Amino acid sequence: MFDAIVLAGASSRRLDGADKALVEIGGRTLLDLVVAAAEGAERVIVAGPRREIAGEVTWVQEQPPGGGPVAGLAAALAEVAADWVLVLATDLPRVAAAVPQLLTAAAHADVAVLERDGRRNHLAAVWRTATLRGALDRLPAVADAAMRALFDAVAVEEVADTEGWGVDVDTWADLEELRRG
Numbered sequence: 001m002f003d004a005i006v007l008a009g010a011s012s013r014r015l016d017g018a019d020k021a022l023v024e025i026g027g028r029t030l031l032d033l034v035v036a037a038a039e040g041a042e043r044v045i046v047a048g049p050r051r052e053i054a055g056e057v058t059w060v061q062e063q064p065p066g067g068g069p070v071a072g073l074a075a076a077l078a079e080v081a082a083d084w085v086l087v088l089a090t091d092l093p094r095v096a097a098a099v100p101q102l103l104t105a106a107a108h109a110d111v112a113v114l115e116r117d118g119r120r121n122h123l124a125a126v127w128r129t130a131t132l133r134g135a136l137d138r139l140p141a142v143a144d145a146a147m148r149a150l151f152d153a154v155a156v157e158e159v160a161d162t163e164g165w166g167v168d169v170d171t172w173a174d175l176e177e178l179r180r181g
Contacts, residue, residue: 002040002126003041003129004085006034006035006045006047006057006088007076009049009062009067009069022051025175025178029053031051032055033093034089034091034095035053036055037092038099043058043080045059045080047076048090062075067143077133084126092166094166106127109154110128110155111132111154112158114161120151120158121161121168122147122151123147138152
């Protein structure tokens with residue numbers, strides 16, 4: 001059993017300030033796609049401003065608002081009850097197929113994370129909840145902290161992203177490419 005955290009507080013500067021979570025691909029918002037990717041979670045917690053959504057979620061707001069993904073993670077983690085927690089950014093429309101892979105790989109480490117071309121996608125991971133709490137506690141502050149800092153001093157299992165599961169939407173060009181195929 002696992003809970004899920006969806007980080008949806010991004011300011012979307014490279015999308016000219018558009019609300020990235022509400023951008024649509026195939027008639028569904030990015031937020032709806034990523035919440036659906038957490039299928040099987042006991043509970044889905046979304047960190048960010050409230051928006052209309054198809055599924056049932058618990059909403060939290062990072063402090064300070066706009067404080068970055070680690071701040072969102074800290075706010076949402078207070079709502080997590082399961083031993084494992086799936087952590088996803090709202091701009092990963094293809095991530096659903098990676099979730100079973102991450103859940104399986106996490107059994108062998110403190111965290112399983114998508115990796116492509118030697119780079120970890122820190123916003124697509126499954127954590128032991130206790131380990132994630134400890135990693136957050138070791139940070140001097142959560143506002144504007146780097147996600148990669150959470151991965152220091154923990155056992156990491158990398159899941160090779162050979163299918164583009166972790167492709168994200170950062171720019172209008174990214175969005176058009178995803179819409180095309």
